[in-house]
Amino acid sequence: MSGANSDLSKNLDSRENKMPLEGLRVIDFGWVWAGPITGQLLGDMGAEVVKVESRKRPDFLRLFPPFAEGKPDPDGALFFHSLNRNKLSVTLDLTQPKAAELVKRLVKISDVVIENFSPKALRNLGLDYPTLSQVKPDLIMASLSAGGQTGPLKDIMTYGPSLGALAGLDSLIGYPGERVLGWPMAYTDPASGTLAVFAILAALYYRKKTGKGQYIDLAQWEATTALLPEFILDYTLNGRVAGTQGNRHPHMAPHGCFRCKGQDAWVSIAIQTEEEWGDFCKALGNPPWSQGERFFSRKSRLQYREELNGKIEDWTIRRTPEEVVKLLQEAGIAAFPSYGIGDILKDPHFEARGVKVVVDHPKMEGEILYGLPWKFSRTPGGIRRRAPLLGEHNKYVFCELLGMGEDEVSRLAEEKVLY
């Protein structure tokens, strides 16, 4: 395995080479994205993460294309691989009482439980926090449901975009003065998962000081609405309901994305200070339009921003995004192309930041996964294990961690408890 931490196996006794969360064990019931990315981040930082699934109901992402060998295969689903690296996989049919008992035994030797089912799911299985905390009183459990564990919409079923719609996010997305387009991708999941890691670690810190565990009810809806304060406060202070924002900024102009030479080629440019505006005009050769009264002050530029955008696009359209960026960054102006995934993957800066990590998986040799964006100077995290095959670690987890006999494990597999 290559990447930033390829030599982790050396000197494991020395703290210098230990990952920050080594020694913590996490049970991950995560499903699709929000729960799994929480477990992924904890695993990337060194926690031992045991993902619990069932062949009857594997993580939905195991069924989601693209697949390593082109055809549906729960072990070859590539979205799944990226979100579930560093994890161990066990299969348990939770509808069977014996499986629920095994979960309790696992929880007893773990520190953290993560789940993102609807609130009734684990309750119906007899595996909710009140039950699990009896088994393990200092347990930290985080539930990342759509609307939280209480309230009239607690059982609501959503996908990322429909949750973003409830949270107010979608109502802001579209071209100014035009219809709502919404954000077709699920920002709610990675935002909630990252926030969950913060809350889990804060709870672990408290546990270390006091010995007490606790339950974290994280409503993805609320975590997302918390990221829209300017709009919320403009309503609560002034009764104003914000509409579609486009690329606009309330105080900056120019602040937009401009067409360039090339196929679907665009550059974003943003200017905050009068000094930047002067430098920008200079970089363009002080064209006559830039010296007029309309664009003389920020206030006036905001008023005439559409006209200003047109003038700028007349200039950018004759250049590639790279030419524009080079010229403007040299002049100290914030400019960057509007990248696609392909652009990120071939960009030298993102390469240097470690966006790509190469991992060998039985279904795909040399598979490229996304890296870990957190750069720690002394105890870096990283990818030390490829994504697990479904049920790959049943033997390790049940025999070695729980001390069960191999016969018993085989029998439970035959009874489809481990299934």
Next chain:
Amino acid sequence: MSKSALAGVQVLEFGQLISAPYCCKLMGDLGAEVIKVELPPSGDEARRYGPFPGDVPHPEKSGLFLYLNTNKRSVTLNPEHSAGAKIFLDLVRKADILVENWPVGFMAALKLDYQRLKEINPRLILTSITPFGHAGPYSKWKAYALNISHGAGVAKGIGSPGREPLAPPGQQAHFFGALNAAAATMVALWEREISGEGQYLDISEADCWAMLFNGVWYSKYLYAHEEVTRLGHRSNLPVYPWAVLRCKDGFISATAAEEAQWQRLIELMGNPEWAQDPRFEKGVKRSQHADEVDERLESWFASQTKAEIFQACREKNVPFSPVQDIGEVVECPHLQERDYFVKIQHPKAGEVTCPGPPYKLSETPWELRRRAPLLGEHNEEIYCGLLGYPPRDVVRWGKEGIL
């Protein structure tokens, strides 16, 4: 012992606007003691951002500032001045965590880079949040949230075909960066409990977007040769409906990934004949005939309000949601029953209602202990009380522009 998760953790915030302040707010709201260092004479730039009550600008009434700076104390300090730098080092000696979001090179120019700070406080965790990180070819490039979102491939999937890509609203790159910085800082704090040593965290906002938001799409690009595209109100997933559609009084987010959900929707619509058409048979086929699907769903939606559609869909277990505008979010009974919005009493701005706890912790609840501070409100408390400087020095430093 106080029932706050982070009671006793000393956090120093040196930065402005969104990323460092939101990161430190998350810690302060769980009980950490946050000292916010603001540059004289005007302090955090967010004080000039608003929204302001009645749209009248005032540095103590900016809505964005009042939200992002709860549970903090404010001191003014100019570390460019040598006496100011010494005071800053005294603050660093008392800190567990320092979060900064200045452009790359700024801290080093003040001789406040990690190598120097580590010498006076080896247990310090220093978290830097910047657009492109402190290493790599673009580390010194300038970027605002707009450029970060476009540069990290987020905007390319938002907007209409052929038109300009759209960055997510409200300088979202800074909020996502703040969430990441806060989580990473807690990991380092946990590690320090074991090792006794601090460290330096280099958090790039572009990295956070490019990996934790967009990383899942790498495989689609690399192995299915599909790039992120803009399809207006639709997604490019091979399932449908997955779109924002019009109804009588607004929009519905109509997402149905599973076939059974589509079937339940058809039942809800009264089993119309068109649903038998092979063009609508499976999610993939529906995505190829998305215009026809939209037309049929929108004609059914046209006579109904968001609330009516939402109610009917919930009863039938169809996962459609109303696109709530900001007013509807604030007035929403679900959030009200969960006591989500909190009222803050502020001496200058009056009563301010804003989002409260983004999670409910059973043992150590999110807590509003302090409203956002006035500029330099805690100079005396921190400089004379915590650091023990003689009051006459503090007065003199104030006159000399150091505070």
